[in-house]
Amino acid sequence: MNDLLTALAGVCKKFPVEEKRLVMPSYQTGHVLSESLSQAGVGWVNLRAETPTGLALQIAGDFLAERHITLLDGYLTSYVVEEILQKLQERGELRFFNKQKVTSGLAAAITTSLMELRECNVTSSSLSPDDFVCSDKGQDIKLILQEYERYLDEHSLLDSSGLLALAVQLAASYNNEDEIIYLMPSFVQWTPLQRKLVSALAGGNLYPLPVDTFQENRSLKGKNTVSFYHAYGMTNELREVLRRLHSKRIPLDQVTVAYTNQEYVSAIYSLSLTYDFEFTVFEGISAFLTGPGRTLQAILSWVNSDFSTRVFSGLLLSGDLVIKPVGAQKEIPPLEAVRLLRDAGLGWGKDRYQLLEHYTQQLGNEQAEQINSVIQSLIKQIPEENDEGHVPFGDFCRALAEMVQSLTKVKDDFDSAALTAITSCLKGIAELSLLEMTVEEAVDSLTDLLKKLKVGRSGPQAGKLHLSSYRNLVWSSRPYTFVVGLDASSFPGSLRQDPVLLDSERKKINADLPLSVDKLEDSLASMANALASRRGELVISYPSFDVVENRELFPAPLLLQIYRQIKADPLLDYSDFLSFLGDPAGYSGGDADHLDEAEWWLSRNKTGELFDQVVVSNCYSNISSGQKALEARQLPEPTEYDGALPVDLAQSLSSKILSCSQLEYLAGCPYAFFLRNVLGVRPPEEILFDPAKWLDPLKRGTLLHSIFCDFMRRIKARGEKPDLERHQILLQDIAKQQISYYKQMIPPPSELVFKREVDELFDCCRIFLSEETRRDTLPLFFEVPFGLGPEEVKKAGYGLSHPISIDLGNGRSLRFSGIIDRIDQIKPGVYCVWDYKTGSARDYGEQLFFNKGRQIQHALYAVAAEEILKKLLPGRSPRVKFAGYLFPSVRGEGKQVVRKVADRQKLVELLNTLLEIMEKGTFVASHEGSQCHYCDYQLVCGQDAAVKRAKVFFENTAVKRLDPWRRLQEYV
Template structure:
């Protein structure tokens, strides 16, 4: 280039390169070398074609087809041809994204070689049916472009070649063209047609066998554990050598290195330019679109939406865009509204807004409702118009994205433009899942933010574009055999034998492999200065060893001037792979510093860590305390409490007392500290109702049914009442269906059938019961309104004399009171789970089952109020299991020895009084506990067991006595 510029200093010169960016980088390097480049202008084949054909396109209103839209055109053509039954070879394959992508790549290669549908001969294919299909698809593609006044890049080049003969330039122009660029046949034709004899081919150095690389002061190698460590070693070497970032180019062979280096640039806060750009997936708008797609695909789950809100990529504004709703405000509102999932259930947000009068809720509701309305509805077959879907997403991304910089701004423009383009072109119909998958693929392959080298910033480039950079320090990463040159694979659509028959310039699979090797050789030969080559020798993701590319051995042999060296020689020269520790180099960040300190054996004092991290210090303090022989506050052991005043004011429920008996630590968290897990309706594709909700539903069904049967003066009968019971159940099921949307029709129908089966079990069991059902859902201690609603009960709580001057009060709801004789009654509580834990010998079950005893006392007081002047007695109390899991069993407890109940209650109160809220030494209840993450489950049970077995720990004596109340 310098020689041409010096020989023709004032003549008009055109440097033809693959992209304007490559030309700009090349000219900048030329300028840095002290060579002037007056009248030298960069051009691309596409740019030259537009100069020639621009007026032609404008006159005929023809526009260029965006590259991201091509595969959508092809998949639409495929669907249309399949629907018409015109395909024979591809008729059995659904028009999937994968098939469309493969066909698109092959069609574009045909068009780059100027092969048209009319010139394609089906008999040149191994199957004439396949050839006929590809010919038809190519013809339909050409027809689609013509009908929509579109032109793809190959079509533009072909048009420019036709018009080039009549194109007259005002000046004599000298054309410069790098010799190593792999031009397509149409690109080469256009350049030759324009340049004629004024074409100068720019030669480059080549990598010759058995000859060392030219111009390098050093060539070195290393290998690493994983991609991230490989890239970290680049940065460590730059730091150790005090090398400025803007003197360095890092070339990669694998796209994974782009996201890894981009992540490191944010973590370590250094400037980075990427020649090819980064995936839109990594930008704020890309993450916003990805989050919206996940939200839609999850049936609008608020859990997914909450994660998107908390990511910081989303902005929700109301009042004309002036006022922003904070993520935590939005998450709290969505949780309190109880939406869960389902598009229609977002109407609950409107109800919540009206009920609470919350301004932020009103604003959030306004934004979300407008977004949801934009999305197209599914038709009867479950399909949506893909074009409408993309247009709606474009508006949503534009409205919701929080733009944090120039890269986000560029990405937002690119993403919305692409979505609008698909929306204008596509008439496809597909399922929501297919639409989401399609756009997810698009987002991964869409690149934004491409840039040449910039001052003060590290430059990252594919090895294919390394040749354009003139920086003195070069690192080539990713030189494992899997990444480079990769395996030899034939095109799945156009086989090599077919390519040879179709056009002699169609690239073959073997040519593509050779082109990779040639491109890398030219890139390495062009380097001046220091060169470092590396690869990951161990894939930490797949947990497997990787081997170096043959190229590394070739260069090693050249360096040592010994062609007989083999891989064992090369590997032994590398030494140990680079890992997570910085070794003797300065650490890049705090994490590396700690690893280096630990590896050097200098992390011997706990204070070194605890002085820096207060949370770790607190955690260590807790761990040390849990090694002591006596329980501490970290085990749940608190100072002794005076319960006299609290007992007079507090009203317990039987479930609270049973909860204490199950695990004092869980009781402490829930009822003393009042730590509650978030009440979220989470999407589970395999389940509709959780056990608690299912139990509540069945309780309501059984209560309503028994009240209606009682009012009729009848006894439950399967033949007479099964329709009534089913109607009541259907009413409750429909109510809960509105409150909690089922994840699918299949899951809903399965659980509905289970509910109906439980109803059948219930009715069958009731027919065999001798007792007379009397009262249902009987409240006590819940106030006069609840008593009035139930028709009987006690407004005040019941009070049990502990016979030591203290009383304990209870409240609750008795599911059912039956009469079994004159002034003799029994109390029942419905349990819709399994009867496994309700054995005949477990009267109190260590305090975990005292409801029957407490409710028997409450029932007697209620019955005395209902039947004044009489002496009703509750002889039995127990549990009914009217469900499929419970098999209709009943567990009966004879009401006797109330002194033992008093002693049991006093023991439980003593546990509270002593403040001994140590976890249970049995882990049987842990599976159902909400606090597993808080206590550490296994560790807490193990610790509690050690304390329990140590009789010297007198503080646990009340807990030990409790275990005797079987």
């Protein structure tokens, strides 16, 4: 046994049946120490763990109950202080902190200092501003402390320091009937109030419990019970712990891992999910890591993103949620909810979730209605912002508590503990807080709380690895101890003063206030005591490299001190120690120490034993497929990995009904056409938030098309021609109506962006009307469909329900469909076709008639228009003289590009070439790469690599399969 257990055993032996109160920092430390004593073979009875706060409650409990005074939970104190700061700042009473914005971070810093003052029984009446470097700061601290005391009094609240102070006052009259033995660890940094209370209760029956000291402990000298290692990063440091346990077949419940910072708990949590082992943590894990914590954080992100459906979809797909309507028996699959949100086109904005209601009503689907009911209930719970853009923080927390409670899927004990703790905290804040703040401030405040909140605190348990901060290592006594994280940057920490109460101020205010140097010395003493208390095997380690910041780390000075003691040589230096350590533990262990297959493969690769590609391919089919693709892409001929399909699979593609845009897309890049139109691979259609843009080019173009069509149909019905002066107001009214509809469907990121884009749309309308006023053709038909079915024809009032077919000779034909923007009459029997383009006219030069097949719409629509006019004007022989493009936009400068309808034989040859590409299945990427910047499939094809390989094929005339593609480049 160590000195602590020996002393405790001695008292238990001396007073075997008397009541013994073991006063500890927490009940958990008391239980762990008591169990350690039992495991050491010492029996005890009537030994009860207590804390100073628990003793204070026993003394003052009746006093508090009679006066209806409630204890203030520690996590709520910073919210009380934040509320006080806001009120003082609003009243202009602050002098030092008056220019600083009141935030949760500032409130937390001031709260920490106030609690230290109260622990030393410093009150506002005893605090002098003259003790501060700046009297204005002293005055502010005094005022804040005074307001805090008043707040507690007015709300019948008492914090832990107030409870202790009250208990000290009542202790003299407390009826302690029996002779009670008090035991108290002497090495714990007790506050003055805690010491006073225990001393008052114990009188002469207080027995201090000592601890082993590092200087006095000689068990390390010359023994093999202490070993060292260093590792390549924190995760590998912990993996090495697991490797050693696995190699020596050490049971997990015989091991304690002591850490120096909380990041090690997160890393162990991640490793436990990977390797499926259980563990306990003395201080608990961050609620941030748990399912309820992730759920709350995701909800906060969703609210902070202005209820973005993209963020909410990520929450739904996280696996942490249960989507189950009230009264329903089954959960709703998250993917179904995500699809519904995407198809409804909500984008972002709380008000726009009303569209989901309308959309589900149109669907008439029970599951969709259930999803809608769950989402609408969540939306309604979030409080509305007031005119100043603030929400009541208490109402906000109350809503979140209900949402987390109803949505969270509990998977393990940590989740269960986290759900209880998070909802309890949120409800506690809701009951107390009168704060009002912006949504962003509320989100930041609760995110900070979530990071600080620890859940699942536990002592060692059977069958589980135990983690503990080095500060609490002294209480447990497992035979195997690993102390990790002893690099110089982590331990003992830096000498950093409290920014609110400087050391010079602390010395003047109260001698018991801890100084920055005291905290550093306390860290060193706690580690020394913890190491000296170990019995059994002790392994000490540090990460010698930071893999995130890519920098070398060095051992803490304490490691050299221990090394010198073990070697009994005080002259050893760091070079000796580093040489002794050898190579760091890395991503793979030794021959028998592999935790998983990945480590085994890495070790084989490291030692040069991984030569047989067949073995790798047989074990991992995906690697085999990747290797096959890599080898295929080295061949001189295009393969299926380049987009070359077998002819028998591709021949049927040319018989499908195609659109002009699909044919032009094929001419732009066959591989992109293959992905989109053959495989059906498309990026998800989402409304994404862009702070600088409202409408993307496609939606902007669709809106302008709709405005122009509506306008032209109205004046055509009146028998009028476009006139700038006469019709400007009408066109603007139509534009306003359409813009209002689009604003409802697609929320703009801000009014500033919306106004800018609306002004640009009005400019386009002005340019359009100005050019139409000067045009000498007579507009007749607008948005004329063909090949899209009878419903579209009925909606437009004219058109063809069947597709247009062009005879290409040799038994081949092309069927295509589309919508003609406009058909004008030049003179009786002679017509022209127009297509609106809302972008730049840069790629529509006079010399580019077909542009290598990328501009064939004018030619195809001329053919289609003649067929449509024959039906609309029976008995006549309508002829289309030309087709062209109109650019009624600022970028297009109102230009028009005219393409005369000439000999159609060249068009037939071009179309035959395009169909030949399809029939041969040659969907190799374009060798030019000019379309890559705007392509949706850059990540799929690898862009540069695909274009580079396509150039090789194109330039190699021996690759006959690309002959049709080469011919297509001649149709300029």
